[in-house]
Amino acid sequence: MKLSRYHVASPPVLDHETGEMQRVIFATRSAEPRVVSAALWQLIESGELDSVPMDVLNELVDIELLVPDDEDEAAVILQRNDAAARDDDNLYLVIQPTAWCQLGCGYCGQEHFQRRLNPDHQRRFLERARAKLAAKPYKTLELIWFGGEPLVGISVIRAMTPSLKALAEEFGVIYHGRVVTNGMLLSDALATELVRDLGVGYIEVTLDGIAPYHDARRHTKKGGATFDQIYANVVSLARRDDLHVSLTVRCNVDRRNYEGVSPLLRKLAADGVQKRIGFYVAPIHSWGNDAHLESLTTEEFAEWEIRWFVEMIELGFNPSLIPKRRPIVCFAVQPNSELVDATGELFNCTEVSYVPKYGIPNQYAIGSLKDGETPGKRAVLASFNERVRRGEYACHTCRMLPVCGGRCPKLWLEGITPCPPPKFNIETRLLLRYAQLRLAASAPGASAGSRVAAAANGA
């Protein structure tokens, strides 16, 4: 057996309770972290497995930190990823009900115009959904309402949801609706309707910092401020006990607003919603434009992200520190997933429709509702794993591949390296998680048992 190349080891840290130097090891193949003594790690790293107790070795095999000597690991991970994409039992469909958005965000690459998905297109899309459900035994139908601003097209959501839910019921699959919104229209009444009547269980709203930062970039098309209204909607929804919905705030960050993140965290905490929402910060990438030129470098972002994590933990948020397995990079590689824009064009990516730079017809379009899919077009993005396999991208040799998946097929294709922050701060994330668990375990009221468990299981 050999040490898997897919691992990360934190720097050694002194455990004050045991007096031992420890490391947190993260097997990215299984996304499982473990705490081991620095001495033991030295033996494992140098291949002196005969000196390692058998029960420890068994555990390391179970989490795939040790793998067969002759295994081509990259090939195995990519084959697993391919199989996961083909076999996914969740049918993932995205609808852009409208091409319009009230906001004029500086970094947005879309060109908005007044158009809604018309009834004929709605009918054709439902027919496609039916054919997909009939072709394969899915367990869930995940429907994402995306923009433009999807809530501007609420009439389309209202018109289509009963048929989508009926389809799900007909095929015995569970229906999950999600909305990605700017939050402007997310009033109490509309949130209630979305959740109770329109099958929405997840809502994501973007806030780019507190008002001065947010309003400088996420303003209306005429330049009007939007923060107060969106923030009020978010807090109001977060406080509601009568609606079962996951609410996440996304904060897009570049050089111009990264200092607005901490004040936003503090504001949300002061309003008491930190335990009721998810929160994550996302670096701004190119959206077929030059938005990425204002980005922090990934290394800078990664450093800031750790500070935000610490602050979030202190304020009572529950940040996701340890990446999970990501066998499906995104819906671009799922053979049956698709997005329809408000004009009836079909895509297998969320960031390409309405983007002028991609031309007319859009170079990424995979077809249209009228004519169906154009042979070969889906593969432009869907063949991503194949290109990784051929060694065209750094993912081929990257230890994070199992938990990253390669991040973004489109950006790689456009010559932009999309590596996410964990590539640069995973060691610190591991230590942070370890510290978090140790602190929780030694808090008043934690039992000796939970302390031991925390130490044994680490992050």
Added chain:
Amino acid sequence: MDSLFQAAADAYRNGKRNQRQPSAAATGRTFDHLLSIAVAARLSRDEQLLGRAASGARSRALKAARNGQLDIARQALSESAQILQSGVLSAEARLFLKSFHEAVAAYLDFKRGDPDLARARVERALAADCVLISQYGYDILELHRIQLGHNLMRVEARFGEPQQATAIGAALLSYTEGDNSSWPFPRFGDGARPDHLPDELAEAMVIQISGELAILLAGKPAEETVHLLSVALPHIEGIATDRCNDHLLAHQWLRAKWGFARQAWPAFFENLSDLLRDGLADAPLLWRASVADLYVACEALDTDGAEALRREIAEDVRAWPRVPEPVRAVFARSREATAVSI
């Protein structure tokens, strides 16, 4: 008769309130533990670790196959196959891994609807077990051998050979209870010592085999059930082996089912009461299959008490977790398909 029905109804109500958890996982752990002791005594550390990696791959394959994700299952199985090719494995270690690999591969073929390939693979696994048991002393693999026999029974049941399946099932029951001569696959019987099986593992296996019979017979017309089940008559009468009486649950179910099929209601209700009273923890499938029979009996009884119980069961069933389709179908078919009269 009324009092026997009432006793069965009370037993059902008592049983459904009993929240003990199923104990099958604990049995699995016992088997894994005994197997790991056997392996530790015979294989090198390297081989044991490779074996563990292969076992992980097989578990993933099995989980995916059960979930209907056959591409993921195939991929995981190919990782197990890759380990089988490893040059560092001794002949013994390779044979050991091969037995378990072929068993999972057979399940994949079974799910893909290829009975011939599934049978062939189970037979390869059985052949490997024979050598491992008789030449290398892996007594604990006796359980695996019976499990493989049970897998063949499933193949026959699923692919339209119910008579063959029940015959295998009845023979496996006798064999698991220690009767050497009953092993239904003589080509793969080398080193047979079923009497060496630890009691709790034999008990679990007897329940598993009966459970398979229960799925096979669920919803079948009375006459066909009698015809198929007659092969297990010695077990129903408790005279098949010396240990029939040790495996109470399975034999209670057999007797209840026999009573149900022959419309011998006193025997049905009496055995059913004993089976249902303690809840489903020890034999969830037998418990639920018996409730399905009770449900059908209630429909036929046509009394207020029976109707109340029928409604109660119908309501309870809605909260049942995944149950094999033939058992669930009994409730779906309900009244119009009732083939019995009381």
